[in-house]
Amino acid sequence: SASAGDKPRGAAVSGKPHRRVRYRVISMFELNGQTAIVTGAATGIGEAIARRLAAAGATIAVADLNLPDATTVAGSLNDRSFAVECDVSRRDSIERAVESVLSKTGQIDILVNNAGIAGRAAPIWEQTEEDWNRAIAINLTGVFHFCRLVAPHMLKRKYGRIVHIASIAGKEGNPNMVPYSASKAAVIALTKSLGKEVATSGICVNAVSPAVIHTKILDQLTPAQVAYMTERIPMRRTGTPEEVAAVVHFLASPDCSFVTGQCYDASGGRATY
Numbered sequence: 001s002a003s004a005g006d007k008p009r010g011a012a013v014s015g016k017p018h019r020r021v022r023y024r025v026i027s028m029f030e031l032n033g034q035t036a037i038v039t040g041a042a043t044g045i046g047e048a049i050a051r052r053l054a055a056a057g058a059t060i061a062v063a064d065l066n067l068p069d070a071t072t073v074a075g076s077l078n079d080r081s082f083a084v085e086c087d088v089s090r091r092d093s094i095e096r097a098v099e100s101v102l103s104k105t106g107q108i109d110i111l112v113n114n115a116g117i118a119g120r121a122a123p124i125w126e127q128t129e130e131d132w133n134r135a136i137a138i139n140l141t142g143v144f145h146f147c148r149l150v151a152p153h154m155l156k157r158k159y160g161r162i163v164h165i166a167s168i169a170g171k172e173g174n175p176n177m178v179p180y181s182a183s184k185a186a187v188i189a190l191t192k193s194l195g196k197e198v199a200t201s202g203i204c205v206n207a208v209s210p211a212v213i214h215t216k217i218l219d220q221l222t223p224a225q226v227a228y229m230t231e232r233i234p235m236r237r238t239g240t241p242e243e244v245a246a247v248v249h250f251l252a253s254p255d256c257s258f259v260t261g262q263c264y265d266a267s268g269g270r271a272t273y
């Protein structure tokens, strides 16, 4: 943990020292006493993130459509963590989830917007308006609502870490995944925009863009689509949910204090920027 001490940690625009910190112990991204909401945490990448943040000491609100699985995951984390039913495509459901977490813990230090769908793998002329609206509702509008509801709470406490799970598809644009790619590109832009809005308020907002990670989301795609995406990974392999969770852990921690509005790739080197 860090405390007031001798070394200045950067200077404000005025030239005055911003914060003085002396490290007593290497913190290893400790999250004791913190509450994190992780959406879509009943399985896959979200579950791995929930496990990693819980192991660092956080209380996890496992927010998912699938309440039975969310309850099982929450029960296996620590005795403080709990499940919250939440459909991220519905504003009322997100409102209820945020209220329920605040009524249980009184605080939200970390918000990880992870829930998402790949949607249908098909060329644009075969995608329906319904396909488009569903991908946008779950992958983008849900992120918007969660942020607009949680940000005021974090602003009041002058502390918060928001992490979005975007995708390499949002940077590179995968063929046959127009709604998905567009929704994830928008999440990256949301990250940069919101990061700047709250930059002086103790809140850091960042995104992580995974390439192909072995989870059940891949069942939504054809084997040819998965092969196309995997072949483009320089490391020549798929990633694991735990490899994404490792990046999220830093971005969700107090140690991430001068990094905001960024998109980190967990992609085996795929994106060129």
Ligand code: NAP
Pocket (backbone or CB within 6 Å): 039, 040, 041, 042, 043, 044, 045, 046, 063, 064, 065, 066, 086, 087, 088, 089, 114, 115, 116, 117, 118, 138, 165, 166, 167, 168, 209, 210, 211, 212, 213, 214, 215, 216, 217, 218
């Ligand atoms: P996953 O295994 O399919 O898990 C997604 C979780 O989100 C599931 O528990 C799912 O519940 C839940 N969910 C779906 N729709 C929801 C909704 N409307 N409200 C609340 N929860 C909902 O997917 P994943 O691979 O872990 O993906 C997690 C995130 O990583 C997504 O945003 C995805 O786009 C992103 N990502 C994944 C990959 C990859 O290759 N896996 C690559 C890049 C980015 P149900 O099981 O009930 O549907």
